[in-house]
Amino acid sequence: MYDTVVATTEHVARPPAPWQDVPWEKWNDWRWQLSNRLNTVEEFSRFMRLTEDxxxxxxxxxxxxxDVTPYFASLMDPDDPACPVRLQIMPTAAELAPFTAEMADSLSEDAHSPVPGLVHRYPDRVLMLVTTQCASYCRYCTRSRIVGDASATFSRAAHDAQIDYIARTPQVRDVLLSGGDPLTIPQKxxxxxxxxxxxxxHVEIIRIG
Structure with missing residues (x-):
């Protein structure tokens, strides 16, 4: 398995193969990571033995x-299909087979959504979906019906409607920003x-998760 990658160069001479020639300032730059994500057989085959599945x-x-960032990919065991990190992000043939208990919205979020992208299931808190994009995509994602879909984005108008609902619903004291990954949206x-x-x-708690 690859050596643990740390944020500094004190104990690690260079990023792991096949990225060993990437300068540390790029390797530690989230923008470079997003721009160099892996998603094809050819790209993954450069550093790991893929199974038929x-x-x-x-x-x-x-x-x-x-989509898998190079850093996330470097945490996988390239020789062990049972590696937990690998299982988290690598698709397999089993993922394509429908089954009787399959549900598009397994957490029934849409049923508790007063405005698009806002889930109000519990009286004093809401889940505010601000993006459908992630740096890497987990195969067990409970929002795969929208997450990762470039056409299923949340616009400024959607954000306005979400905040307007929260502002006129005084029992809401806790807001959880989620998505997708809120940290992938523009900082501004x-x-x-x-x-x-x-x-x-009346909003006392704001969380990002």
């Missing part, structure tokens, strides 16, 4: 989106959302 999963035209957008939520008197 993984090749089928990666090659399927309608699979849930695959995230700052604006946090500023507007902080301005609502």
């Amino acid at each position: 993984e090749i089928v999963g990666l090659s399927a035209p309608d699979h849930f989106r695959v 957008v995230l700052e604006d959302l946090l500023r507007r939520l902080r301005a609502i008197p």
Whole structure:
């Protein structure tokens, strides 16, 4: 398995293969990581032995989106298909087989959504979905019906409707920003959302997760 990658170069001379020639300033730059994500058989085959199941999963035209940052990929055991990190992000043929208990919205979030992207299941808290994008996509994602879909984005108008609902619902004291990964949206957008939520008197807790 690859050596543990740390944020500094004190104990590790260079990033793991096949990225050993990437300068540390790029390797530690989240923008470089997002720009160099892996998602094809050819890209993964450069550093790991793919199983037949993984090749089928990666090659399927309608699979849930695959994107893996080089850092995340470096945590996988390239020789062990049972590696827990590998199982988290690598699609397999089994993922393509329908089964009787399959549900598009297994947490019934849409049924508790007063406005698009806002889930109000419990009286004093809401889940605010601000993006459908992630740096890497977990195969067990409970929001795969929307997450990773470039056409299923949340616009400024959607954010406005979410915040308007929170502002006129005084029992809401706890707001959890989620998605997708809120930390992938532009910083100025995230700052604006946090500023507007902080301005609502009855909102006491703002979380990102």
